[in-house]
Amino acid sequence: MSRSANTTQMLVVGGLAAAASVSLVYWYLGAVERQQQQQQHDPKKPGSGKSKKSTSRDISSSSGWSTPPGSSHNNQQNNAFSEEEQTPLVGNRGLAGDGGKDAAGGGGGGTGSPTKSEEKALHARIEELDKKGKALFKNKQFIDAAQTFTEALDLISEYDDSLGTSASASSSSLSRQLITLLNNRSAMYEKANMPELALDDCSTVLELEVHHGKARTRKLRILESLKRWYDALVEICAMQLLFMQANRTNLRMGLPTPPPPVPQSKMEEVLAQVVPEEVKKYSELVLKKNAADGDGGEGRPPPSSYTILQLLKSYTGYHKWMAAAAQDGAVSSMKFPEQATDLVSAADRATGLWKRGRRHVYDGNYKAAMADFEEGYVLIQEHFPGAGDLMEGDGYARLLEWAGMGRHWQYRLDAATECYEKCIALEPQNPLILVKQAGVCMDGSWQAKAMHLFEQALKLDPKCVDALLHRSNLYMIQGKAESAKQDLEKCVQYNPNHVMARLRLASILAATQDPANAKKQLDAAERVEPNSSDVQSYRGELFFTQNQMDEARKQFEKAMQLEPKNPTPYVNAAMAILNTPPTGAGGPNALQIDAQAAIRLLEQALEVDPQFMAAYVQLGQLKLGTAVELSAAREVIDLYDRALLNCRTPEDLKELCSMRILAVAQVEAATLLKMESFNLQ
Numbered sequence: 001m002s003r004s005a006n007t008t009q010m011l012v013v014g015g016l017a018a019a020a021s022v023s024l025v026y027w028y029l030g031a032v033e034r035q036q037q038q039q040q041h042d043p044k045k046p047g048s049g050k051s052k053k054s055t056s057r058d059i060s061s062s063s064g065w066s067t068p069p070g071s072s073h074n075n076q077q078n079n080a081f082s083e084e085e086q087t088p089l090v091g092n093r094g095l096a097g098d099g100g101k102d103a104a105g106g107g108g109g110g111t112g113s114p115t116k117s118e119e120k121a122l123h124a125r126i127e128e129l130d131k132k133g134k135a136l137f138k139n140k141q142f143i144d145a146a147q148t149f150t151e152a153l154d155l156i157s158e159y160d161d162s163l164g165t166s167a168s169a170s171s172s173s174l175s176r177q178l179i180t181l182l183n184n185r186s187a188m189y190e191k192a193n194m195p196e197l198a199l200d201d202c203s204t205v206l207e208l209e210v211h212h213g214k215a216r217t218r219k220l221r222i223l224e225s226l227k228r229w230y231d232a233l234v235e236i237c238a239m240q241l242l243f244m245q246a247n248r249t250n251l252r253m254g255l256p257t258p259p260p261p262v263p264q265s266k267m268e269e270v271l272a273q274v275v276p277e278e279v280k281k282y283s284e285l286v287l288k289k290n291a292a293d294g295d296g297g298e299g300r301p302p303p304s305s306y307t308i309l310q311l312l313k314s315y316t317g318y319h320k321w322m323a324a325a326a327q328d329g330a331v332s333s334m335k336f337p338e339q340a341t342d343l344v345s346a347a348d349r350a351t352g353l354w355k356r357g358r359r360h361v362y363d364g365n366y367k368a369a370m371a372d373f374e375e376g377y378v379l380i381q382e383h384f385p386g387a388g389d390l391m392e393g394d395g396y397a398r399l400l401e402w403a404g405m406g407r408h409w410q411y412r413l414d415a416a417t418e419c420y421e422k423c424i425a426l427e428p429q430n431p432l433i434l435v436k437q438a439g440v441c442m443d444g445s446w447q448a449k450a451m452h453l454f455e456q457a458l459k460l461d462p463k464c465v466d467a468l469l470h471r472s473n474l475y476m477i478q479g480k481a482e483s484a485k486q487d488l489e490k491c492v493q494y495n496p497n498h499v500m501a502r503l504r505l506a507s508i509l510a511a512t513q514d515p516a517n518a519k520k521q522l523d524a525a526e527r528v529e530p531n532s533s534d535v536q537s538y539r540g541e542l543f544f545t546q547n548q549m550d551e552a553r554k555q556f557e558k559a560m561q562l563e564p565k566n567p568t569p570y571v572n573a574a575m576a577i578l579n580t581p582p583t584g585a586g587g588p589n590a591l592q593i594d595a596q597a598a599i600r601l602l603e604q605a606l607e608v609d610p611q612f613m614a615a616y617v618q619l620g621q622l623k624l625g626t627a628v629e630l631s632a633a634r635e636v637i638d639l640y641d642r643a644l645l646n647c648r649t650p651e652d653l654k655e656l657c658s659m660r661i662l663a664v665a666q667v668e669a670a671t672l673l674k675m676e677s678f679n680l681q
Contacts, residue, residue, distance in 0.1 A: 306563070571615050
């Protein structure tokens with residue numbers, strides 16, 4: 001019964017992002033593909049290969065990030081002033097084109113225009129202090145070196161106290177000297193273990209010259225040493241945005257680019273430090289939201305009606321349950337005591353609540369069903385202990401079973417386990433209850449316990465199809481595709497009409513490059529359920545893996561028509577659009593039109609199922625990748641906030657927190673860089 005997340009990252013929209021505006025997420029997600037494309041054009045480079053595509057249901061999720069070669073962010077050099085800059089001594093003539101003019105200003109201090117001799121003397125004194133500072137550095141006298149650079153900075157300040165407030169060609173050489181001396185002093189402060197002073201100097205340098213690579217690298221390194229992880233993440237984003245801005249032409253045209261300034265491993269390392277606190281924060285927000293919704297802070301919103309129906313159908317007893325519910329008649333015709341006054345009336349009322357709840361399930365009214373199951377369980381457990389023994393037949397066991405399912409749907413995992421354990425005590429030979437309890441363990445990430453329960457169920461009944469089907473899902477979560485395949489093959493052997501087993505088996509066969517046998521499984525499933533939306537969606541995924549995007553889209557559209565409430569084909573259709581090579585018709589805007597079509601499909605998926613995490617993940621990435629204005633990027637953050645409040649599993653929460661915090665850091669970095677937009681055109 002596990003509803004473990006099965007989302008994937010988009011891997012194949014690098015060209016789209018380059019044509020519009022590339023976000024940090026898209027840069028990293030496209031890094032592998034760009035590198036492989038370059039290697040395909042250069043046979044001397046190893047590692048070339050075909051890029052991997054993915055739909056919303058993939059056997060193996062991968063972010064597609066790769067560590068670029070040649071990056072060495074943490075490599076601090078200690079040889080003879082290797083990291084510090086030489087203080088430039090440039091005359092006044094020909095300074096109008098100096099890059100420092102834009103970084104800091106100066107219009108000649110308050111003492112009038114300096115004479116050439118005065119300026120020459122100033123430069124000579126700065127050169128003298130510069131040499132002295134470097135000599136002190138070589139002797140590892142870092143504080144003395146910093147003081148020496150401070151003396152040089154004081155000279156500049158006395159000579160021209162307007163630096164940094166206006167731009168002027170007459171002070172451009174001093175502007176460069178100011179930036180260089182500040183950078184060198186920040187290096188001395190860092191080596192002297194005075195990180196806050198070093199950070200102040202780095203920040204000043206970056207205010208004067210936003211592209212100053214050494215100051216920005218040092219700032220990132222110091223922030224990491226101080227464990228200011230979020231600030232470090234913002235700095236990484238700033239470095240990447242500047243990199244993409246500098247390489248915007250090549251990115252737009254899909255040409256080779258140098259490796260990014262910060263390797264993937266560094267991004268992952270910093271994110272790993274930031275995300276746990278974010279997960280904790282949003283977990284608390286979810287609890288507060290649930291408390292406000294009236295459930296005392298327990299559990300989470302139940303999944304969509306379509307998802308619950310698919311979960312019920314995953315059990316072989318589904319049709320038997322629904323037949324019994326139909327035989328009980330309509331809800332309006334059911335009669336049982338309105339109140340319980342003794343054990344007998346309590347047993348009768350609990351029986352009525354269980355049967356009415358089952359009929360609500362038959363009618364698709366799952367919220368009312370959960371309320372009836374819960375009321376019946378509480379009535380017996382808290383008010384009339386012993387009344388369960390008076391319920392007709394196996395009524396008490398079935399009440400416990402359905403109450404457990406209702407609690408599981410609400411992600412009240414401990415409460416669901418309580419129901420199942422009581423049911424197992426009544427029916428120790430019932431393997432299905434063990435399977436359902438294993439599903440609870442899977443959602444709680446208690447995999448070892450789940451596996452033990454599956455093994456117990458199969459000891460009771462080696463041909464228990466329910467145990468084999470759901471254990472195959474656990475194997476997939478663990479990355480054991482071959483074990484999952486073996487369980488599914490047993491499922492179809494014992495029950496040839498088991499559609500879900502055939503669909504999952506087809507998915508594994510397709511992912512393991514066996515499309516012919518995958519098609520055989522889909523054909524067999526379609527013969528059993530010719531109007532199944534899932535069959536058509538899986539058939540579309542098979543076409544997708546074979547790079548037949550037009551055929552894949554046709555199948556996904558057919559799946560949507562058969563069951564408009566099935567969110568999966570909407571997401572898969574969006575992926576097919578993004579993986580369809582552009583024809584060139586319509587010019588450069590053709591890609592943007594495709595992106596908007598994909599966005600509409602993903603938004604439809606969320607209208608159908610507001611808790612469908614795959615749609616949130618893909619929609620957030622796509623919107624961020626095509627964002628031009630910062631306001632559009634901020635809308636992505638709002639989207640992630642909405643998704644986080646609908647999260648059901650710890651894995652979903654962690655993934656979305658990672659994506660959200662990266663988007664927030666990117667927007668903050670763009671704001672610090674005074675970028676009005678992400679437009680790289």
